[in-house]
Amino acid sequence: MASKGIRGAITVENNSVEALKEATLELLHEIISRNNITQDKISHVIFTTTKDLDAEFPAKFARLELGWNNVAMMCFHELDVPNSLEMCLRVLIVVNCDNDFVPQFVYSKGASKLR
Numbered sequence: 001m002a003s004k005g006i007r008g009a010i011t012v013e014n015n016s017v018e019a020l021k022e023a024t025l026e027l028l029h030e031i032i033s034r035n036n037i038t039q040d041k042i043s044h045v046i047f048t049t050t051k052d053l054d055a056e057f058p059a060k061f062a063r064l065e066l067g068w069n070n071v072a073m074m075c076f077h078e079l080d081v082p083n084s085l086e087m088c089l090r091v092l093i094v095v096n097c098d099n100d101f102v103p104q105f106v107y108s109k110g111a112s113k114l115r
Contacts, residue, residue: 001096003043006035006103009090011110012049017056020049023089024058025065027108031093034104043094044072050088051080058089085114 008031012023024047031037045068047058059073078090088111095101107115 002099002101003094004097004101004103006031006037006093006095006105007091008093008106008108009088009111009114010106010108011085012053012087012089015053015055015087020053020056020058020089021061021065023109024061027089027091027106028062028066030106030108031091031104034106035095037093037095039066039068039071041095041097042068042071043096045074045094046092047073047075048078048090049075050078050084050086052086053089058091085110088114 008027010023010027013019045062049058057075059075062068062073078088
């Protein structure tokens with residue numbers, strides 16, 4: 001069995017709890033759907049936000065809305081690089097999988113320019 005990371009990113013409309021919740025869940029649902037992920041396969045999840053997003057921890061929504069209570073999750077701020085994409089939420093979901101699993105990354109809304 002292998003461990004592989006699935007990356008994703010989405011831009012958030014504004015720095016509010018509701019906008020961050022909506023973007024987090026949209027991104028996670030799309031990653032889950034494209035990669036056929038079940039919670040028992042998730043090793044851990046790392047969320048990052050740009051410095052302009054601090055209304056809430058994205059991991060909170062994964063716990064409350066998706067039931068990821070036993071998944072190790074951490075939230076960090078992304079490196080503040082000049083002229084980089086603003087209002088951006090990124091995620092790295094590390095899954096335990098077969099060696100031949102090919103992760104499908106998800107870049108939504110304004111974050112599509114990161115690909």
